[in-house]
Amino acid sequence: MSRDALVFYSPVDDPVAWREALTAELPDLDFRVDPEVGDPADIRYALVWVPPKGFFARFPNLQLVTNLGAGVDALVRRDDLVPVKFSRLNDPGMVAMMTSYVVFAVTRYARDIPVFERAKRRGEWDYVHPRALSDIKVAVLGLGELGGPAARTLAAMGFTVTGWSRSKKDIEGVSSETGRDGLERVLAGNEIIVSLLPLTPESRGILGARELALMPKGAKFVNASRGAVVDEAALIAALRSGHVGEATLDVFETEPLPPGHPFWTLDNVLITPHLASITVPKLAARDVAESIRRVRQGLAPLHEVDPGRGY
Known part of the structure:
Protein backbone atom coordinates (compact mmCIF):
# COMPACT_ATOMS: atom_id res chain seq x y z
CA MET A 1 0.00 0.00 0.00
CA PRO A 92 9.31 35.02 11.01
CA GLY A 93 12.62 33.55 12.18
CA MET A 94 14.11 33.75 8.68
CA VAL A 95 12.96 37.35 8.23
CA ALA A 96 14.37 38.34 11.63
CA MET A 97 17.71 36.71 10.91
CA MET A 98 18.10 38.40 7.53
CA THR A 99 17.12 41.75 9.01
CA SER A 100 19.68 41.33 11.79
CA TYR A 101 22.41 40.52 9.24
CA VAL A 102 21.60 43.55 7.09
CA VAL A 103 21.42 45.83 10.14
CA PHE A 104 24.81 44.49 11.28
CA ALA A 105 26.46 44.96 7.88
CA VAL A 106 25.05 48.44 7.27
CA THR A 107 25.74 49.65 10.82
CA ARG A 108 29.29 48.31 10.66
CA TYR A 109 29.95 50.61 7.71
CA ALA A 110 27.87 53.52 9.04
CA ARG A 111 29.92 53.54 12.27
CA ASP A 112 33.29 53.09 10.46
CA ILE A 113 34.03 49.79 12.24
CA PRO A 114 36.38 48.48 9.49
CA VAL A 115 38.54 51.59 10.02
CA PHE A 116 38.85 50.75 13.71
CA GLU A 117 39.47 47.06 13.04
CA ARG A 118 42.44 47.97 10.85
CA ALA A 119 43.65 50.58 13.35
CA LYS A 120 43.59 48.01 16.14
CA ARG A 121 45.73 45.64 14.07
CA ARG A 122 48.23 48.52 13.63
CA GLY A 123 48.04 49.41 17.31
CA GLU A 124 46.85 52.92 16.54
CA TRP A 125 44.12 55.16 18.01
CA ASP A 126 42.34 56.34 14.84
CA TYR A 127 39.42 58.63 15.67
CA VAL A 128 36.73 59.12 13.01
CA HIS A 129 33.92 61.42 14.08
CA PRO A 130 30.52 59.66 13.87
CA ARG A 131 27.94 60.90 11.39
CA ALA A 132 24.21 61.21 11.95
CA LEU A 133 22.46 58.12 10.59
CA SER A 134 20.08 60.33 8.63
CA ASP A 135 23.09 61.57 6.64
CA ILE A 136 23.89 58.03 5.51
CA LYS A 137 22.05 56.96 2.37
CA VAL A 138 21.35 53.24 2.06
CA ALA A 139 19.83 51.39 -0.89
CA VAL A 140 18.15 47.99 -0.66
CA LEU A 141 17.86 46.19 -4.00
CA GLY A 142 14.92 43.79 -3.77
CA LEU A 143 11.96 44.64 -1.54
CA GLY A 144 10.37 41.22 -1.24
CA GLU A 145 9.70 38.99 1.77
CA LEU A 146 13.21 39.61 3.15
CA GLY A 147 14.22 42.93 1.59
CA GLY A 148 11.07 44.78 2.58
CA PRO A 149 11.41 44.17 6.33
CA ALA A 150 15.15 44.91 6.20
CA ALA A 151 14.56 48.25 4.45
CA ARG A 152 11.76 49.14 6.89
CA THR A 153 13.99 48.40 9.88
CA LEU A 154 16.88 50.47 8.52
CA ALA A 155 14.52 53.39 7.94
CA ALA A 156 13.13 53.06 11.47
CA MET A 157 16.70 53.24 12.80
CA GLY A 158 17.11 56.61 11.13
CA PHE A 159 19.00 55.82 7.93
CA THR A 160 17.88 57.48 4.70
CA VAL A 161 16.66 54.45 2.74
CA THR A 162 15.75 53.93 -0.90
CA GLY A 163 14.55 50.62 -2.29
CA TRP A 164 14.60 49.26 -5.81
CA SER A 165 12.32 46.46 -6.97
CA ARG A 166 10.41 45.12 -9.94
CA SER A 167 7.25 46.96 -8.88
CA LYS A 168 6.63 49.99 -6.67
CA LYS A 169 6.44 49.24 -2.94
CA ASP A 170 4.79 51.24 -0.19
CA ILE A 171 7.07 50.85 2.83
CA GLU A 172 7.06 53.41 5.62
CA GLY A 173 10.15 55.59 5.49
CA VAL A 174 11.49 53.98 2.29
CA SER A 175 11.58 55.68 -1.12
CA SER A 176 10.70 53.24 -3.91
CA GLU A 177 12.29 53.06 -7.36
CA THR A 178 11.71 50.73 -10.29
CA GLY A 179 13.01 50.18 -13.80
CA ARG A 180 16.45 50.57 -15.34
CA ASP A 181 16.52 54.34 -14.82
CA GLY A 182 15.55 53.82 -11.21
CA LEU A 183 18.34 51.30 -10.69
CA GLU A 184 20.90 53.73 -12.05
CA ARG A 185 19.63 56.52 -9.79
CA VAL A 186 19.72 54.24 -6.77
CA LEU A 187 23.26 53.05 -7.45
CA ALA A 188 24.53 56.58 -8.04
CA GLY A 189 22.77 58.17 -5.09
CA ASN A 190 23.58 55.87 -2.16
CA GLU A 191 26.80 55.12 -0.30
CA ILE A 192 25.77 51.69 1.05
CA ILE A 193 24.16 49.26 -1.42
CA VAL A 194 22.50 46.08 -0.13
CA SER A 195 21.47 43.32 -2.55
CA LEU A 196 18.53 41.16 -1.51
CA LEU A 197 17.49 40.45 -5.11
CA PRO A 198 16.15 37.02 -6.04
CA LEU A 199 18.18 35.32 -8.76
CA THR A 200 16.12 35.35 -11.95
CA PRO A 201 17.05 35.48 -15.65
CA GLU A 202 16.62 39.27 -15.41
CA SER A 203 18.74 39.74 -12.28
CA ARG A 204 21.62 37.42 -13.21
CA GLY A 205 24.69 39.64 -13.62
CA ILE A 206 22.61 42.79 -13.14
CA LEU A 207 25.48 44.40 -11.22
CA GLY A 208 28.33 44.45 -13.71
CA ALA A 209 31.26 46.79 -14.31
CA ARG A 210 29.00 49.54 -15.68
CA GLU A 211 26.66 49.40 -12.69
CA LEU A 212 29.47 49.26 -10.13
CA ALA A 213 31.03 52.32 -11.79
CA LEU A 214 27.80 54.26 -11.12
CA MET A 215 28.29 53.89 -7.37
CA PRO A 216 29.97 56.79 -5.55
CA LYS A 217 33.72 56.29 -5.10
CA GLY A 218 34.31 54.37 -1.87
CA ALA A 219 30.75 52.95 -1.76
CA LYS A 220 30.07 49.95 0.48
CA PHE A 221 28.40 46.85 -0.96
CA VAL A 222 26.53 44.12 0.92
CA ASN A 223 25.37 40.96 -0.88
CA ALA A 224 23.11 38.60 1.06
CA SER A 225 21.05 37.41 -1.93
CA ARG A 226 22.83 35.36 -4.58
CA GLY A 227 26.41 35.55 -5.84
CA ALA A 228 25.40 35.47 -9.48
CA VAL A 229 23.56 38.81 -9.36
CA VAL A 230 27.04 40.37 -9.40
CA ASP A 231 29.85 40.06 -11.95
CA GLU A 232 32.51 38.81 -9.52
CA ALA A 233 35.44 39.79 -11.73
CA ALA A 234 34.10 43.34 -12.01
CA LEU A 235 33.52 43.51 -8.25
CA ILE A 236 37.06 42.32 -7.54
CA ALA A 237 38.45 44.98 -9.87
CA ALA A 238 36.32 47.68 -8.21
CA LEU A 239 37.42 46.59 -4.74
CA ARG A 240 41.08 46.54 -5.75
CA SER A 241 40.86 50.03 -7.24
CA GLY A 242 38.98 51.37 -4.21
CA HIS A 243 36.00 52.50 -6.28
CA VAL A 244 33.99 50.06 -4.15
CA GLY A 245 35.54 50.78 -0.78
CA GLU A 246 34.29 47.77 1.20
CA ALA A 247 32.11 44.70 0.74
CA THR A 248 30.31 42.26 3.00
CA LEU A 249 29.63 39.09 1.05
CA ASP A 250 27.53 36.16 2.25
CA VAL A 251 26.95 34.56 -1.17
CA PHE A 252 29.17 33.65 -4.11
CA GLU A 253 28.98 32.23 -7.63
CA THR A 254 30.71 29.05 -6.37
CA GLU A 255 30.02 27.83 -2.84
CA PRO A 256 31.91 27.05 -0.71
CA LEU A 257 34.16 29.87 -1.87
CA PRO A 258 37.21 28.07 -3.31
CA PRO A 259 40.62 28.34 -1.63
CA GLY A 260 42.78 30.88 -3.41
CA HIS A 261 39.81 32.95 -4.61
CA PRO A 262 40.76 36.67 -4.77
CA PHE A 263 38.04 37.57 -2.25
CA TRP A 264 40.02 35.77 0.47
CA THR A 265 43.00 38.08 0.03
CA LEU A 266 41.16 41.42 -0.09
CA ASP A 267 41.47 43.32 3.18
CA ASN A 268 38.33 45.33 2.43
CA VAL A 269 36.04 42.28 2.13
CA LEU A 270 34.22 40.56 4.98
CA ILE A 271 33.20 36.98 4.08
CA THR A 272 30.47 34.97 5.79
CA PRO A 273 29.59 31.42 4.66
CA HIS A 274 26.01 31.82 3.33
CA LEU A 275 24.29 32.09 6.68
CA ALA A 276 22.71 35.55 6.64
CA SER A 277 19.30 33.93 7.02
CA ILE A 278 18.58 30.35 8.01
Whole structure:
Protein backbone atom coordinates (compact mmCIF):
# COMPACT_ATOMS: atom_id res chain seq x y z
CA MET A 1 0.00 0.00 0.00
CA SER A 2 1.37 3.41 -0.98
CA ARG A 3 2.10 5.82 1.87
CA ASP A 4 2.06 9.61 2.14
CA ALA A 5 5.76 10.28 2.66
CA LEU A 6 8.13 13.25 2.65
CA VAL A 7 11.82 13.09 1.74
CA PHE A 8 14.26 15.44 3.47
CA TYR A 9 17.64 16.47 2.06
CA SER A 10 20.01 19.20 3.22
CA PRO A 11 23.78 19.30 3.75
CA VAL A 12 23.40 21.99 6.44
CA ASP A 13 19.99 21.62 8.16
CA ASP A 14 19.26 19.27 11.06
CA PRO A 15 16.93 16.43 10.00
CA VAL A 16 16.17 15.47 13.62
CA ALA A 17 14.93 18.97 14.44
CA TRP A 18 12.85 19.06 11.28
CA ARG A 19 11.38 15.59 11.92
CA GLU A 20 10.33 16.61 15.43
CA ALA A 21 8.88 19.95 14.35
CA LEU A 22 7.03 18.66 11.29
CA THR A 23 5.59 15.48 12.80
CA ALA A 24 4.31 17.57 15.72
CA GLU A 25 2.25 19.45 13.13
CA LEU A 26 1.42 16.40 10.96
CA PRO A 27 1.54 13.20 13.07
CA ASP A 28 0.47 11.07 10.07
CA LEU A 29 3.36 12.24 7.88
CA ASP A 30 5.98 9.62 7.06
CA PHE A 31 9.23 11.64 7.33
CA ARG A 32 12.19 10.04 5.53
CA VAL A 33 15.75 11.33 5.35
CA ASP A 34 17.70 10.75 2.15
CA PRO A 35 19.23 8.30 1.30
CA GLU A 36 16.93 6.11 3.48
CA VAL A 37 13.85 6.83 1.37
CA GLY A 38 12.22 3.39 1.29
CA ASP A 39 9.90 2.92 -1.69
CA PRO A 40 10.41 6.02 -3.88
CA ALA A 41 6.81 5.72 -5.07
CA ASP A 42 5.64 6.72 -1.56
CA ILE A 43 7.25 10.13 -1.77
CA ARG A 44 4.70 12.90 -2.29
CA TYR A 45 6.60 15.83 -0.77
CA ALA A 46 10.22 16.98 -0.70
CA LEU A 47 11.79 19.37 1.82
CA VAL A 48 15.22 20.19 0.43
CA TRP A 49 18.22 22.47 0.21
CA VAL A 50 20.57 22.22 -2.82
CA PRO A 51 19.81 18.56 -3.64
CA PRO A 52 22.30 16.89 -6.00
CA LYS A 53 21.76 16.50 -9.73
CA GLY A 54 19.18 13.84 -10.54
CA PHE A 55 17.78 13.82 -6.99
CA PHE A 56 14.13 14.21 -7.94
CA ALA A 57 14.12 11.74 -10.84
CA ARG A 58 13.63 8.88 -8.37
CA PHE A 59 10.23 10.06 -7.17
CA PRO A 60 7.47 9.52 -9.78
CA ASN A 61 4.60 10.65 -7.49
CA LEU A 62 6.15 13.88 -6.22
CA GLN A 63 3.56 16.66 -5.82
CA LEU A 64 5.23 19.41 -3.78
CA VAL A 65 8.80 20.65 -3.39
CA THR A 66 9.47 23.01 -0.50
CA ASN A 67 12.79 24.82 -0.51
CA LEU A 68 14.62 25.19 2.81
CA GLY A 69 15.15 28.89 2.22
CA ALA A 70 13.73 31.87 0.39
CA GLY A 71 15.79 31.65 -2.81
CA VAL A 72 14.54 28.97 -5.21
CA ASP A 73 16.63 29.78 -8.29
CA ALA A 74 18.49 26.45 -8.12
CA LEU A 75 15.21 24.51 -8.14
CA VAL A 76 13.36 26.16 -11.00
CA ARG A 77 16.16 25.50 -13.49
CA ARG A 78 16.48 21.74 -12.90
CA ASP A 79 15.90 19.06 -15.50
CA ASP A 80 15.04 16.18 -13.11
CA LEU A 81 11.67 17.52 -11.94
CA VAL A 82 8.28 16.63 -13.39
CA PRO A 83 5.75 19.45 -13.12
CA VAL A 84 5.14 19.94 -9.40
CA LYS A 85 4.11 22.72 -7.07
CA PHE A 86 6.95 24.76 -5.60
CA SER A 87 6.93 26.65 -2.33
CA ARG A 88 9.58 28.46 -0.37
CA LEU A 89 9.92 29.07 3.32
CA ASN A 90 8.88 32.42 4.73
CA ASP A 91 8.88 32.21 8.48
CA PRO A 92 9.31 35.02 11.01
CA GLY A 93 12.62 33.55 12.18
CA MET A 94 14.11 33.75 8.68
CA VAL A 95 12.96 37.35 8.23
CA ALA A 96 14.37 38.34 11.63
CA MET A 97 17.71 36.71 10.91
CA MET A 98 18.10 38.40 7.53
CA THR A 99 17.12 41.75 9.01
CA SER A 100 19.68 41.33 11.79
CA TYR A 101 22.41 40.52 9.24
CA VAL A 102 21.60 43.55 7.09
CA VAL A 103 21.42 45.83 10.14
CA PHE A 104 24.81 44.49 11.28
CA ALA A 105 26.46 44.96 7.88
CA VAL A 106 25.05 48.44 7.27
CA THR A 107 25.74 49.65 10.82
CA ARG A 108 29.29 48.31 10.66
CA TYR A 109 29.95 50.61 7.71
CA ALA A 110 27.87 53.52 9.04
CA ARG A 111 29.92 53.54 12.27
CA ASP A 112 33.29 53.09 10.46
CA ILE A 113 34.03 49.79 12.24
CA PRO A 114 36.38 48.48 9.49
CA VAL A 115 38.54 51.59 10.02
CA PHE A 116 38.85 50.75 13.71
CA GLU A 117 39.47 47.06 13.04
CA ARG A 118 42.44 47.97 10.85
CA ALA A 119 43.65 50.58 13.35
CA LYS A 120 43.59 48.01 16.14
CA ARG A 121 45.73 45.64 14.07
CA ARG A 122 48.23 48.52 13.63
CA GLY A 123 48.04 49.41 17.31
CA GLU A 124 46.85 52.92 16.54
CA TRP A 125 44.12 55.16 18.01
CA ASP A 126 42.34 56.34 14.84
CA TYR A 127 39.42 58.63 15.67
CA VAL A 128 36.73 59.12 13.01
CA HIS A 129 33.92 61.42 14.08
CA PRO A 130 30.52 59.66 13.87
CA ARG A 131 27.94 60.90 11.39
CA ALA A 132 24.21 61.21 11.95
CA LEU A 133 22.46 58.12 10.59
CA SER A 134 20.08 60.33 8.63
CA ASP A 135 23.09 61.57 6.64
CA ILE A 136 23.89 58.03 5.51
CA LYS A 137 22.05 56.96 2.37
CA VAL A 138 21.35 53.24 2.06
CA ALA A 139 19.83 51.39 -0.89
CA VAL A 140 18.15 47.99 -0.66
CA LEU A 141 17.86 46.19 -4.00
CA GLY A 142 14.92 43.79 -3.77
CA LEU A 143 11.96 44.64 -1.54
CA GLY A 144 10.37 41.22 -1.24
CA GLU A 145 9.70 38.99 1.77
CA LEU A 146 13.21 39.61 3.15
CA GLY A 147 14.22 42.93 1.59
CA GLY A 148 11.07 44.78 2.58
CA PRO A 149 11.41 44.17 6.33
CA ALA A 150 15.15 44.91 6.20
CA ALA A 151 14.56 48.25 4.45
CA ARG A 152 11.76 49.14 6.89
CA THR A 153 13.99 48.40 9.88
CA LEU A 154 16.88 50.47 8.52
CA ALA A 155 14.52 53.39 7.94
CA ALA A 156 13.13 53.06 11.47
CA MET A 157 16.70 53.24 12.80
CA GLY A 158 17.11 56.61 11.13
CA PHE A 159 19.00 55.82 7.93
CA THR A 160 17.88 57.48 4.70
CA VAL A 161 16.66 54.45 2.74
CA THR A 162 15.75 53.93 -0.90
CA GLY A 163 14.55 50.62 -2.29
CA TRP A 164 14.60 49.26 -5.81
CA SER A 165 12.32 46.46 -6.97
CA ARG A 166 10.41 45.12 -9.94
CA SER A 167 7.25 46.96 -8.88
CA LYS A 168 6.63 49.99 -6.67
CA LYS A 169 6.44 49.24 -2.94
CA ASP A 170 4.79 51.24 -0.19
CA ILE A 171 7.07 50.85 2.83
CA GLU A 172 7.06 53.41 5.62
CA GLY A 173 10.15 55.59 5.49
CA VAL A 174 11.49 53.98 2.29
CA SER A 175 11.58 55.68 -1.12
CA SER A 176 10.70 53.24 -3.91
CA GLU A 177 12.29 53.06 -7.36
CA THR A 178 11.71 50.73 -10.29
CA GLY A 179 13.01 50.18 -13.80
CA ARG A 180 16.45 50.57 -15.34
CA ASP A 181 16.52 54.34 -14.82
CA GLY A 182 15.55 53.82 -11.21
CA LEU A 183 18.34 51.30 -10.69
CA GLU A 184 20.90 53.73 -12.05
CA ARG A 185 19.63 56.52 -9.79
CA VAL A 186 19.72 54.24 -6.77
CA LEU A 187 23.26 53.05 -7.45
CA ALA A 188 24.53 56.58 -8.04
CA GLY A 189 22.77 58.17 -5.09
CA ASN A 190 23.58 55.87 -2.16
CA GLU A 191 26.80 55.12 -0.30
CA ILE A 192 25.77 51.69 1.05
CA ILE A 193 24.16 49.26 -1.42
CA VAL A 194 22.50 46.08 -0.13
CA SER A 195 21.47 43.32 -2.55
CA LEU A 196 18.53 41.16 -1.51
CA LEU A 197 17.49 40.45 -5.11
CA PRO A 198 16.15 37.02 -6.04
CA LEU A 199 18.18 35.32 -8.76
CA THR A 200 16.12 35.35 -11.95
CA PRO A 201 17.05 35.48 -15.65
CA GLU A 202 16.62 39.27 -15.41
CA SER A 203 18.74 39.74 -12.28
CA ARG A 204 21.62 37.42 -13.21
CA GLY A 205 24.69 39.64 -13.62
CA ILE A 206 22.61 42.79 -13.14
CA LEU A 207 25.48 44.40 -11.22
CA GLY A 208 28.33 44.45 -13.71
CA ALA A 209 31.26 46.79 -14.31
CA ARG A 210 29.00 49.54 -15.68
CA GLU A 211 26.66 49.40 -12.69
CA LEU A 212 29.47 49.26 -10.13
CA ALA A 213 31.03 52.32 -11.79
CA LEU A 214 27.80 54.26 -11.12
CA MET A 215 28.29 53.89 -7.37
CA PRO A 216 29.97 56.79 -5.55
CA LYS A 217 33.72 56.29 -5.10
CA GLY A 218 34.31 54.37 -1.87
CA ALA A 219 30.75 52.95 -1.76
CA LYS A 220 30.07 49.95 0.48
CA PHE A 221 28.40 46.85 -0.96
CA VAL A 222 26.53 44.12 0.92
CA ASN A 223 25.37 40.96 -0.88
CA ALA A 224 23.11 38.60 1.06
CA SER A 225 21.05 37.41 -1.93
CA ARG A 226 22.83 35.36 -4.58
CA GLY A 227 26.41 35.55 -5.84
CA ALA A 228 25.40 35.47 -9.48
CA VAL A 229 23.56 38.81 -9.36
CA VAL A 230 27.04 40.37 -9.40
CA ASP A 231 29.85 40.06 -11.95
CA GLU A 232 32.51 38.81 -9.52
CA ALA A 233 35.44 39.79 -11.73
CA ALA A 234 34.10 43.34 -12.01
CA LEU A 235 33.52 43.51 -8.25
CA ILE A 236 37.06 42.32 -7.54
CA ALA A 237 38.45 44.98 -9.87
CA ALA A 238 36.32 47.68 -8.21
CA LEU A 239 37.42 46.59 -4.74
CA ARG A 240 41.08 46.54 -5.75
CA SER A 241 40.86 50.03 -7.24
CA GLY A 242 38.98 51.37 -4.21
CA HIS A 243 36.00 52.50 -6.28
CA VAL A 244 33.99 50.06 -4.15
CA GLY A 245 35.54 50.78 -0.78
CA GLU A 246 34.29 47.77 1.20
CA ALA A 247 32.11 44.70 0.74
CA THR A 248 30.31 42.26 3.00
CA LEU A 249 29.63 39.09 1.05
CA ASP A 250 27.53 36.16 2.25
CA VAL A 251 26.95 34.56 -1.17
CA PHE A 252 29.17 33.65 -4.11
CA GLU A 253 28.98 32.23 -7.63
CA THR A 254 30.71 29.05 -6.37
CA GLU A 255 30.02 27.83 -2.84
CA PRO A 256 31.91 27.05 -0.71
CA LEU A 257 34.16 29.87 -1.87
CA PRO A 258 37.21 28.07 -3.31
CA PRO A 259 40.62 28.34 -1.63
CA GLY A 260 42.78 30.88 -3.41
CA HIS A 261 39.81 32.95 -4.61
CA PRO A 262 40.76 36.67 -4.77
CA PHE A 263 38.04 37.57 -2.25
CA TRP A 264 40.02 35.77 0.47
CA THR A 265 43.00 38.08 0.03
CA LEU A 266 41.16 41.42 -0.09
CA ASP A 267 41.47 43.32 3.18
CA ASN A 268 38.33 45.33 2.43
CA VAL A 269 36.04 42.28 2.13
CA LEU A 270 34.22 40.56 4.98
CA ILE A 271 33.20 36.98 4.08
CA THR A 272 30.47 34.97 5.79
CA PRO A 273 29.59 31.42 4.66
CA HIS A 274 26.01 31.82 3.33
CA LEU A 275 24.29 32.09 6.68
CA ALA A 276 22.71 35.55 6.64
CA SER A 277 19.30 33.93 7.02
CA ILE A 278 18.58 30.35 8.01
CA THR A 279 15.36 28.56 8.78
CA VAL A 280 14.31 27.72 12.33
CA PRO A 281 12.37 24.41 12.19
CA LYS A 282 10.06 25.16 15.13
CA LEU A 283 8.97 28.42 13.50
CA ALA A 284 8.87 27.23 9.88
CA ALA A 285 7.25 23.81 10.32
CA ARG A 286 3.76 25.28 10.64
CA ASP A 287 3.93 26.75 7.14
CA VAL A 288 5.41 23.56 5.65
CA ALA A 289 2.64 21.49 7.25
CA GLU A 290 -0.05 23.88 6.03
CA SER A 291 1.32 23.66 2.48
CA ILE A 292 1.14 19.86 2.64
CA ARG A 293 -2.45 20.03 3.93
CA ARG A 294 -3.39 22.35 1.07
CA VAL A 295 -1.78 20.16 -1.60
CA ARG A 296 -3.62 17.14 -0.17
CA GLN A 297 -6.84 19.07 -0.80
CA GLY A 298 -5.82 20.02 -4.33
CA LEU A 299 -5.05 23.62 -3.41
CA ALA A 300 -1.95 25.77 -3.94
CA PRO A 301 0.69 25.68 -1.19
CA LEU A 302 1.68 28.67 0.92
CA HIS A 303 4.37 30.93 -0.56
CA GLU A 304 4.01 29.28 -3.97
CA VAL A 305 6.77 30.01 -6.45
CA ASP A 306 6.16 30.86 -10.09
CA PRO A 307 8.91 28.99 -12.00
CA GLY A 308 8.60 31.45 -14.87
CA ARG A 309 9.52 34.39 -12.67
CA GLY A 310 11.91 32.45 -10.45
CA TYR A 311 10.40 33.67 -7.17
